[in-house]
């Protein structure tokens with residue numbers, strides 16, 4: 133079948149859903165071209181079908197393809213930003229990394245190397261997991277590309293800074309402790325958002341605090357709201373190179389039942405999307421969305437939520453790519469919401485607008 137795609141500014145976009153029904157054909161993320169169909173990509177979406185690091189329900193190895201299937205309804209214009217991300221930059225789907233399910237250490241090495249290979253031309257990665265183990269090699273690669281320790285925002289019900297499980301150091305509950313130990317995170321600028329639920333003991337929090345993490349709990353988001361959450365985070369992170377890791381279990385199980393370690397009392401998908409929009413202008417260098425386990429999903433709720441999270445993250449990258457580095461300038465939707473005057477850098481007009 134011929135692929136009728138939207139094209140703008142030399143960027144090959146999604147299959148045109150007004151000419152080929154969106155439910156037809158093989159799924160790529162947002163119906164975007166495969167990486168081998170484009171000359172280069174500014175942002176590469178890649179799947180990591182790996183879940184050998186889980187402590188409870190398995191199944192996140194099927195997450196990436198579930199998110200792709202659930203992403204067919206994404207449309208090319210993002211009104212919350214007044215940005216058409218796939219027109220601003222070339223985004224492509226690289227398919228899945230081939231990762232050993234029987235050897236976690238080898239899997240971690242493979243993910244790190246593939247992440248480096250995929251960013252060799254200067255592009256950025258948005259990774260679809262996979263369990264949270266994969267964040268460690270992705271952070272290693274992102275820090276190497278950034279030339280030093282990077283800031284991180286970690287959306288999750290869980291801290292994921294535990295030490296070991298059954299003696300194992302590399303699991304989905306331990307990636308951020310390992311990352312701090314390895315010195316790849318800028319410990320002045322790391323935070324969890326959305327944490328909640330029972331822990332093993334108070335020491336979990338003490339350790340986490342000692343590593344340098346700030347915490348905005350799920351209850352904090354409820355009581356202080358999206359705007360204060362965004363303001364605090366922007367204050368803490370500034371313009372540092374920033375990696376965002378989203379464990380889909382940050383959402384309440386009502387919004388994202390398809391995950392392996394669900395915890396009651398989570399934030400809503402509306403809150404999560406709005407918080408990310410509030411990061412407009414921040415220096416996002418890479419991102420992952422992990423822990424989508426389709427076997428426990430219903431009506432694609434979790435897949436749709438994850439596909440929209442990825443869409444907002446790609447939009448943030450696309451917006452920055454066109455606007456340049458404009459951190460500190462109050463602009464756009466989130467800034468308006470924060471009560472600041474919306475401004476655009478001179479000469480900036482989103483493709484097809486103004």
Ligand SMILES: N=C(N)NCCCC(=O)O
Pocket residue numbers: 187188264290292304305379381393423
């Ligand atoms: N990263 C995720 N989703 N979960 C970690 C939970 C670790 C535990 O079972 O204590």
Ligand SMILES: [Zn+2]
Pocket residue numbers: 288289290379381382393423
């Ligand atoms: Zn989690």
Ligand SMILES: [Zn+2]
Pocket residue numbers: 264288290292304379423
């Ligand atoms: Zn996690």
